[in-house]
Amino acid sequence: MTIKGRAIRYGDNVDTDVIIPARYLNTSDPKELAAHCMEDIDPDFLKKIKPGDIIAAGSNFGCGSSREHAPIAIKNAGIACVVARSFARIFYRNAVNTGLPIVETGAEIDTGDELEIDLAAGTLKNLTKGTEASFPPFPDFLQNIIDAGGLLEAMKKM
Amino acid sequence: MTASQKILAAHCGRESVAPGDMILADLDLVLANDITAPVAVNEYRKAGCGGIFDREKVALVLDHFTPNKDIKAAEQCKKVREFAREKGIVNFFDTGEVGVEHALLPERGMVTAGDLVIGADSHTCTYGALGAFSTGVGSTDMAAGMAYGKVWLRVPSAMQFALRGKPRKWVSGKDLILHIIGKIGVDGALYKSMEFTGDGIINLTVDDRLCVCNMAIEAGAKNGFFPADEQTLEYLKAHGAKEPKVYTADEDAAYDSVTEIDLGALEPCVAFPHLPENVKTFSEFGDIKIDQVVIGSCTNGRYSDFETAAEILKGNKVAKGVRVLIIPATQQIYLDALRAGLLETFIEAGCAVSAPTCGPCLGGHMGILAAGERCVATTNRNFVGRMGDPKSEVYLASPAVAAASALAGKIASPYAL
Ligand code: SF4
Numbered sequence: 001m002t003i004k005g006r007a008i009r010y011g012d013n014v015d016t017d018v019i020i021p022a023r024y025l026n027t028s029d030p031k032e033l034a035a036h037c038m039e040d041i042d043p044d045f046l047k048k049i050k051p052g053d054i055i056a057a058g059s060n061f062g063c064g065s066s067r068e069h070a071p072i073a074i075k076n077a078g079i080a081c082v083v084a085r086s087f088a089r090i091f092y093r094n095a096v097n098t099g100l101p102i103v104e105t106g107a108e109i110d111t112g113d114e115l116e117i118d119l120a121a122g123t124l125k126n127l128t129k130g131t132e133a134s135f136p137p138f139p140d141f142l143q144n145i146i147d148a149g150g151l152l153e154a155m156k157k158m
Numbered sequence: 159m160t161a162s163q164k165i166l167a168a169h170c171g172r173e174s175v176a177p178g179d180m181i182l183a184d185l186d187l188v189l190a191n192d193i194t195a196p197v198a199v200n201e202y203r204k205a206g207c208g209g210i211f212d213r214e215k216v217a218l219v220l221d222h223f224t225p226n227k228d229i230k231a232a233e234q235c236k237k238v239r240e241f242a243r244e245k246g247i248v249n250f251f252d253t254g255e256v257g258v259e260h261a262l263l264p265e266r267g268m269v270t271a272g273d274l275v276i277g278a279d280s281h282t283c284t285y286g287a288l289g290a291f292s293t294g295v296g297s298t299d300m301a302a303g304m305a306y307g308k309v310w311l312r313v314p315s316a317m318q319f320a321l322r323g324k325p326r327k328w329v330s331g332k333d334l335i336l337h338i339i340g341k342i343g344v345d346g347a348l349y350k351s352m353e354f355t356g357d358g359i360i361n362l363t364v365d366d367r368l369c370v371c372n373m374a375i376e377a378g379a380k381n382g383f384f385p386a387d388e389q390t391l392e393y394l395k396a397h398g399a400k401e402p403k404v405y406t407a408d409e410d411a412a413y414d415s416v417t418e419i420d421l422g423a424l425e426p427c428v429a430f431p432h433l434p435e436n437v438k439t440f441s442e443f444g445d446i447k448i449d450q451v452v453i454g455s456c457t458n459g460r461y462s463d464f465e466t467a468a469e470i471l472k473g474n475k476v477a478k479g480v481r482v483l484i485i486p487a488t489q490q491i492y493l494d495a496l497r498a499g500l501l502e503t504f505i506e507a508g509c510a511v512s513a514p515t516c517g518p519c520l521g522g523h524m525g526i527l528a529a530g531e532r533c534v535a536t537t538n539r540n541f542v543g544r545m546g547d548p549k550s551e552v553y554l555a556s557p558a559v560a561a562a563s564a565l566a567g568k569i570a571s572p573y574a575l
Contacts, residue, residue, distance in 0.1 A: 017521075026223055028196040040543040063345065066296055067194065068298060086348060089378065090280055090294050094296035097302075151302050152204075153205065155305070155308070
């Protein structure tokens with residue numbers, strides 16, 4: 001799968017409380033969650049992005065709570081992929097289980113850069129900077145979950 | 159193998175596992191709360207799941223936005239309540255019985271040493287204090303766990319923390335874990351186990367250990383682990399837990415790092431906004447005025463925490479202009495504190511006492527901060543907006559520091575009283 005989009009960049013330790021503040025967790029409606037995505041780190045986030053954009057970040061993206069509302073909010077806000085130096089482990093699981101594409105790489109990315117990501121080949125091209133990075137593909141076990149369309153579908157066959 | 163690895167191997171029917179192995183393991187308990195369960199129920203229904211792997215091994219705990227904070231929260235709880243009824247979930251806890259999940263489950267004897275537990279709540283790592291492998295997952299994992307009794311895991315490598323000595327009075331498990339997070343950072347243990355060893359362990363109470371493992375996630379860890387000792391076994395027995403299986407690490411177990419900690423040298427400390435790694439001791443900061451104090455949560459809302467707070471507050475009045483909230487984590491703790499006269503001490507000192515709830519810990523309700531306000535809390539997270547307005551501030555500390563701060567009206571050391 002190839003993802004092409006424009007990056008919006010954040011720093012290290014972007015936590016789940018700023019991705020989707022707990023005050024909005026009295027619902028599980030994906031649209032309502034998406035309406036408050038990234039609100040406490042960037043109140044204008046939804047105005048800045050368009051569908052297909054890519055979030056880029058530093059290390060430990062998605063640290064904090066286990067709320068799956070975080071990847072749900074990001075996905076339903078129209079974000080196509082999250083690229084980070086590293087992910088907090090529960091966010092990583094939740095992204096795999098719910099089918100939000102994520103890429104772990106330390107590649108240098110700034111807001112506005114045009115990216116082209118080939119998930120299967122494990123390559124990330126920064127078309128703006130003219131650079132290219134590679135990243136290890138998911139282990140087969142996880143790729144099978146992704147290919148099955150999420151954990152619950154995959155479990156039916158396990 | 160490390161103790162954590164041994165538990166994982168035992169739960170996937172293998173002689174041994176190694177870091178990085180992907181395994182599908184059998185679960186002893188699956189947990190969710192009123193925030194994560196509704197999403198799990200949605201996913202469960204969407205995927206057309208019908209069965210529950212074991213009606214006694216699923217715990218649904220309505221603790222976050224309860225007593226229902228508003229209509230939307232009430233609808234979410236209703237969804238879980240109906241699901242629990244439909245599926246005959248035995249361990250369903252609603253207002254009147256409910257407590258903060260990670261205080262409630264050990265108290266009810268629902269976790270024993272050697273268990274493999276997942277919960278759709280990041281602080282599920284708490285039960286490592288009882289010698290279990292226990293970790294937080296998301297709602298889809300929880301839905302799959304409920305339906306099939308299984309979870310996928312990547313086997314973690316481990317960091318060892320070798321404890322010796324005895325903490326001084328007013329120094330607790332909270333100071334130990336804050337000290338560690340301050341040293342290794344909020345991703346210092348990412349994907350790893352934090353295994354505690356050494357002869358200092360006996361000088362930590364089970365409550366201390368629960369507090370330490372509770373915050374393993376704040377260092378990014380997959381789980382925290384204390385090998386079960388006599389104190390653990392006594393605790394498990396007293397709470398009616400199942401027959402324990404004690405796992406300890408092999409002598410030649412491989413660790414990514416070994417850190418020695420002298421418990422006797424620890425000082426009370428405070429994690430400054432907006433990360434649990436911003437840890438300072440009292441010599442490193444001056445006067446910081448506060449507006450609120452919260453004593454409660456799955457980190458420090460247990461009976462011994464209130465005993466400590468009451469010892470400091472007894473016969474004194476909280477500072478003018480400071481709102482002090484006391485939130486026993488479970489009904490049992492509430493009752494015990496009531497019978498022992500602790501609640502009287504708190505009320506006479508000018509504190510407000512609430513029914514068990516997560517409440518302000520996650521900025522849910524029952525003590526939300528306005529812009530510019532500061533709170534000393536015995537909770538576990540101080541991220542931007544965690545307890546209210548994004549411009550408010552949360553300082554994490556032990557019950558002793560929180561109580562001393564309540565009297566002083568500023569962040570204060572219990573030694574300064
Ligand atoms: S008390 Fe706080 S940290 Fe613990 S489960 Fe509740 S919201 Fe989470």
